Amino acid sequence: MLRFILKRLGLALLVALTVSFISFSLLFLSGDPAIAIAGESANAEDVAAIRALYGFDRPMMVQYGDWLWHALQFDFGVSYYFRLPVADLIAERLSVTMTLGVCGIVFALLIAVPLGVIAAIRPNSLIDRIALFLSVAGQAMPSFWFGLILIVIFAIQLRILPASGADTWQHFIMPTIVLGYYAMPAIMRLTRAGMLEVLSADYIRTARAKGASEGRVLFKHALRNAIIPVVSLAAVQMGFMLGGSIVVESVFALHGAGYLAWESIGRNDLPTVQALILVFALFYIVFTFLADVLNAWLDPRMRSA
Amino acid sequence: MNDAPLLSVRGLTLDIPTSGGTLHAVRGIDFDLNRGETLCIVGESGSGKSLTSLALMGLLAPKIRRTAVRMTFDGTDLQKASRRQLRQLRGDRMSMIFQEPMTSLNPAYTIGDQLTETLLLHKKVSRAKARARAIELLEKVGITAAESRLSQYPHQLSGGLRQRVMIAMALMCEPELIIADEPTTALDVTIQAQILRLLVDLQREMNMALILITHDLGVVARVADKVAVMYAGELVETGPASAIFRNPAHPYTRGLINCIPVPGRNERGARLGTIPGIVPSLVGEVTGCPFRGRCDQRVAICDTAAPLRRLPDGHEFRCVHPDGHRHEEVTA
Ligand SMILES: Nc1ncnc2c1ncn2[C@@H]1O[C@H](COP(=O)(O)OP(=O)(O)OP(=O)(O)O)[C@@H](O)[C@H]1O
Numbered sequence: 270m271l272r273f274i275l276k277r278l279g280l281a282l283l284v285a286l287t288v289s290f291i292s293f294s295l296l297f298l299s300g301d302p303a304i305a306i307a308g309e310s311a312n313a314e315d316v317a318a319i320r321a322l323y324g325f326d327r328p329m330m331v332q333y334g335d336w337l338w339h340a341l342q343f344d345f346g347v348s349y350y351f352r353l354p355v356a357d358l359i360a361e362r363l364s365v366t367m368t369l370g371v372c373g374i375v376f377a378l379l380i381a382v383p384l385g386v387i388a389a390i391r392p393n394s395l396i397d398r399i400a401l402f403l404s405v406a407g408q409a410m411p412s413f414w415f416g417l418i419l420i421v422i423f424a425i426q427l428r429i430l431p432a433s434g435a436d437t438w439q440h441f442i443m444p445t446i447v448l449g450y451y452a453m454p455a456i457m458r459l460t461r462a463g464m465l466e467v468l469s470a471d472y473i474r475t476a477r478a479k480g481a482s483e484g485r486v487l488f489k490h491a492l493r494n495a496i497i498p499v500v501s502l503a504a505v506q507m508g509f510m511l512g513g514s515i516v517v518e519s520v521f522a523l524h525g526a527g528y529l530a531w532e533s534i535g536r537n538d539l540p541t542v543q544a545l546i547l548v549f550a551l552f553y554i555v556f557t558f559l560a561d562v563l564n565a566w567l568d569p570r571m572r573s574a
Numbered sequence: 575m576n577d578a579p580l581l582s583v584r585g586l587t588l589d590i591p592t593s594g595g596t597l598h599a600v601r602g603i604d605f606d607l608n609r610g611e612t613l614c615i616v617g618e619s620g621s622g623k624s625l626t627s628l629a630l631m632g633l634l635a636p637k638i639r640r641t642a643v644r645m646t647f648d649g650t651d652l653q654k655a656s657r658r659q660l661r662q663l664r665g666d667r668m669s670m671i672f673q674e675p676m677t678s679l680n681p682a683y684t685i686g687d688q689l690t691e692t693l694l695l696h697k698k699v700s701r702a703k704a705r706a707r708a709i710e711l712l713e714k715v716g717i718t719a720a721e722s723r724l725s726q727y728p729h730q731l732s733g734g735l736r737q738r739v740m741i742a743m744a745l746m747c748e749p750e751l752i753i754a755d756e757p758t759t760a761l762d763v764t765i766q767a768q769i770l771r772l773l774v775d776l777q778r779e780m781n782m783a784l785i786l787i788t789h790d791l792g793v794v795a796r797v798a799d800k801v802a803v804m805y806a807g808e809l810v811e812t813g814p815a816s817a818i819f820r821n822p823a824h825p826y827t828r829g830l831i832n833c834i835p836v837p838g839r840n841e842r843g844a845r846l847g848t849i850p851g852i853v854p855s856l857v858g859e860v861t862g863c864p865f866r867g868r869c870d871q872r873v874a875i876c877d878t879a880a881p882l883r884r885l886p887d888g889h890e891f892r893c894v895h896p897d898g899h900r901h902e903e904v905t906a
């Protein structure tokens with residue numbers, strides 16, 4: 270198990286390094302960064318001065334090494350737009366996004382896994398149909414629209430929840446529901462399919478032949494095996510939520526990292542965009558790594574992979 | 575000890591609803607099994623052997639309808655018993671070894687976890703005691719380095735080892751009845767004999783009753799006290815093994831016994847005795863003798879009747895012919 274973890278960790282670091290290089294080179298793909306800072310109308314001397322000031326005249330690998338060295342110390346430079354350290358900017362926004370992402374995935378799992386299990390135990394029952402309806406609706410309904418409906422009902426009509434901002438925990442209720450509902454259908458369907466498959470497995474019959482109770486059969490013997498693919502999916506979705514909750518963040522005016530990324534791209538604020546891409550990618554890498562470790566713990570066959 | 579049979583089954587019938595109609599997979603099976611006795615059920619693929627054993631264990635899929643005139647285990651009515659009562663019997667007093675060793679162990683848990691679970695479910699013993707018992711049984715089923723096996727996972731073991739583990743698991747609580755459903759079919763020929771030998775030795779040692787389902791009549795001849803021959807969902811012949819091998823009455827049983835290759839009797843390269851014809855469809859109403867389509871003793875009334883015939887020593891078979899052979903009087 271330890272060897273497996275070390276191997277995966279090594280792999281994760283390698284991917285992280287690659288991603289860092291890619292996000293660094295974005296700076297050069299999007300044109301001359303000196304012009305971006307100086308503005309389109311700046312004259313040649315100003316551009317040259319900026320180029321020298323920021324070190325854009327050095328060889329690319331040297332710049333990358335320099336950037337990486339600073340990035341490792343959480344120094345991503347200064348935002349062109351805010352004139353503030355990018356690290357501080359991101360840290361502030363990230364706490365909002367992380368809270369939302371964690372709440373969203375927890376909400377999705379809490380609804381989707383039990384619903385998927387029940388749907389699998391009683392296929393074609395009323396609960397199975399309700400679960401199917403919810404999942405189709407979740408898939409078909411755009412997040413912004415669902416968010417707006419919630420705002421109209423709970424913030425405007427009933428006036429029990431705040432419509433925008435991120436000041437109290439109440440502010441996170443509706444965004445969590447919208448974001449979680451978005452992730453729910455896939456998790457539910459995968460849980461249901463996994464449970465259905467596992468419940469017809471020979472080892473489930475063995476567990477019953479031992480005299481295990483139905484609850485023990487379901488949770489100890491079946492769910493443990495059925496949940497394995499769900500863990501990977503949830504990890505990917507978690508990574509996706511942290512980077513991609515832009516829609517939800519804008520509907521509820523939660524100024525999180527996704528929103529910041531969207532704004533910064535519009536403002537050509539390259540250090541911020543660069544750092545955000547790196548952070549989002551690192552989240553992905555960390556979550557896949559954690560999912561791999563969790564999976565290996567759940568499924569001993571994966572440990573030798 | 576009382577004289578009542580450990581297991582008594584009368585009129586066991588299993589119906590499976592299918593899209594084409596009801597499949598009458600098992601129809602009116604009767605047999606008794608005493609403590610310590612070995613009953614071999616033989617019959618070709620699809621004749622309903624696995625369904626019968628699952629029905630005894632109460633492990634049938636919910637859609638399969640089970641009815642019986644009587645089905646008792648040591649006086650307990652298996653039809654009336656609550657789910658809880660059945661659960662307490664399973665694994666403790668009656669256990670089962672399945673046809674599929676490769677997939678019958680849970681991939682997520684160690685051999686040790688799965689072995690001790692059976693004991694911990696039924697007996698008030700400490701984990702350490704359960705572990706010791708697991709090691710003891712792994713050694714009994716011929717697994718070397720038993721202690722280190724406890725921390726291994728099923729995927730690390732070969733099919734033969736897994737089936738040994740399954741046998742050890744079935745024996746954890748010293749059950750009174752073991753049902754072994756073709757325990758060696760999925761295994762390498764070279765280890766089939768070993769595993770069977772092991773099972774039978776342990777059964778004698780622990781004085782358990784054994785229902786052994788097998789295709790191999792050679793095995794039956796060696797280990798069975800009683801034989802039940804199953805054909806297309808019916809027991810066409812039952813009785814003491816000696817009587818059945820000496821005097822197979824049902825034409826199907828005779829066909830089966832003629833299929834056993836005997837050194838010297840069959841010429842080299844000669845075709846083994848095979849029974850031509852196909853098994854009838856069991857969907858919809860089933861009448862008469864199910865074997866008539868393949869029977870060389872067939873007469874007209876086989877389409878409607880297959881009466882039960884009793885021979886001495888509890889030897890019974892179902893056939894219109896009183897001795898299983900066509901004579902002119904019957905056809906007339
Ligand atoms: N769940 C089910 N649904 C529909 N038909 C079934 C089901 N289980 C078994 N059958 C049918 O019932 C019949 C008996 O099956 P069973 O598994 O008992 O045969 P068997 O004698 O054990 O054969 P084998 O020697 O191949 O194991 C077969 O025709 C099979 O197709």
Ligand SMILES: [Mg+2]
Binds near residue numbers: 623625755
């Ligand atoms: Mg079978």
